[in-house]
Amino acid sequence: MKDHNTLRTFAVATLLLAGTLHAQHTRTGKGESYWNNTWEWHHQLEHQFDAQGQEVLYTHYSVSVLDSSMTMESITHKGYSGSGQLVWRSTRSADPFTQLLTVGDSTVFVHDAQDSLLTETMYTLDGGSWELDTRTTYYRNVIGALDSAYVDTDAFGNWNLAARMLITLNAQGWTEHIQYDSLLNNVWIEYAELEIAYDPDGRPTLYEYTDPTPIPYEGVRHAFSYDAQGQLDSLVHSTKFPGGSWHSYSCTTYDPVGDGLSNYSNYYRLDTLSIDWTLNDRLTYEPFTAIPERPTAAVLRAFPNPTEDVVRIPELTGTPVRIQVCDGHGRVALEQSLVMDGTISLAGLPAGSYHLVTTDPRCGVRFTRVLKH
Numbered sequence: 001m002k003d004h005n006t007l008r009t010f011a012v013a014t015l016l017l018a019g020t021l022h023a024q025h026t027r028t029g030k031g032e033s034y035w036n037n038t039w040e041w042h043h044q045l046e047h048q049f050d051a052q053g054q055e056v057l058y059t060h061y062s063v064s065v066l067d068s069s070m071t072m073e074s075i076t077h078k079g080y081s082g083s084g085q086l087v088w089r090s091t092r093s094a095d096p097f098t099q100l101l102t103v104g105d106s107t108v109f110v111h112d113a114q115d116s117l118l119t120e121t122m123y124t125l126d127g128g129s130w131e132l133d134t135r136t137t138y139y140r141n142v143i144g145a146l147d148s149a150y151v152d153t154d155a156f157g158n159w160n161l162a163a164r165m166l167i168t169l170n171a172q173g174w175t176e177h178i179q180y181d182s183l184l185n186n187v188w189i190e191y192a193e194l195e196i197a198y199d200p201d202g203r204p205t206l207y208e209y210t211d212p213t214p215i216p217y218e219g220v221r222h223a224f225s226y227d228a229q230g231q232l233d234s235l236v237h238s239t240k241f242p243g244g245s246w247h248s249y250s251c252t253t254y255d256p257v258g259d260g261l262s263n264y265s266n267y268y269r270l271d272t273l274s275i276d277w278t279l280n281d282r283l284t285y286e287p288f289t290a291i292p293e294r295p296t297a298a299v300l301r302a303f304p305n306p307t308e309d310v311v312r313i314p315e316l317t318g319t320p321v322r323i324q325v326c327d328g329h330g331r332v333a334l335e336q337s338l339v340m341d342g343t344i345s346l347a348g349l350p351a352g353s354y355h356l357v358t359t360d361p362r363c364g365v366r367f368t369r370v371l372k373h
Contacts, residue, residue, distance in 0.1 A: 130359035300368035316342040
């Protein structure tokens, strides 16, 4: 999909992390595929939750069909504000040979005082260095309803406008239509649309994504159904070839197990002439496992705070990192590409509240808040 990576985007950070997160329990999912008349264990998912039931760690493993040995595929950390809003997410993928986490991405989410999403910023990790990638800024109309989002890409330290999403809400205030445009030679060009339908309780029942210049599909559909308790019951995926009819090729049924997770079974059809569904994949979660409380490394400490000038961050001593100092509007006010002694000077910046965003290959993206007098 052309330019679709820019639509997964993101912005710079106003982070209000409240205290440390304490992991309380985990759930493990066993993924299997049906092959040669037998079920083969091919991946494992591990989810870790904090005391508030929020997922703070997600790890994906591949499983060898020869000896059941497990190889890490990726690991994701998440951090939340005091009100429970997701404020950052960082995923790193493992090299299949070295198992080093050398590729990944981190996203920072900024909300206003009413917990409405303002901006998202995405950083990418490739070859051991974290770099700014894309930023999305969300705009609302005079009554506070979301009506558009604009995407910037980072090129050599400068933000360049690249894409936008024009959003239409229905009478209930739910998003019913999104128009995706890309900017080419200073002209907006539409390249896709998304229509969303809902049931009376506000649950989405149909996503229909269409592309006016399809290669190879004209559209993709996702149809949702729910059980009597309002839990997701099934999800059917369909595609449409140019000028053709819709073909349902995959159907997944869900069985909730708690923590926002579900056991599922996936069925597929071979082609447009098939009428029967064939079971080919399933994921089964075990009962949760309690684990001892231990703090995560999401929140950095800064001393002194408030400060007149220099701030020391003990966790960064002896570690080469990049630090960005962002003001209350998410704008980068100061940037240092290499900090070894764990200190940064705020001299020359006006008094106010600042947010320090640090990136390094070992810990990814971390944050803290500092008040300058």
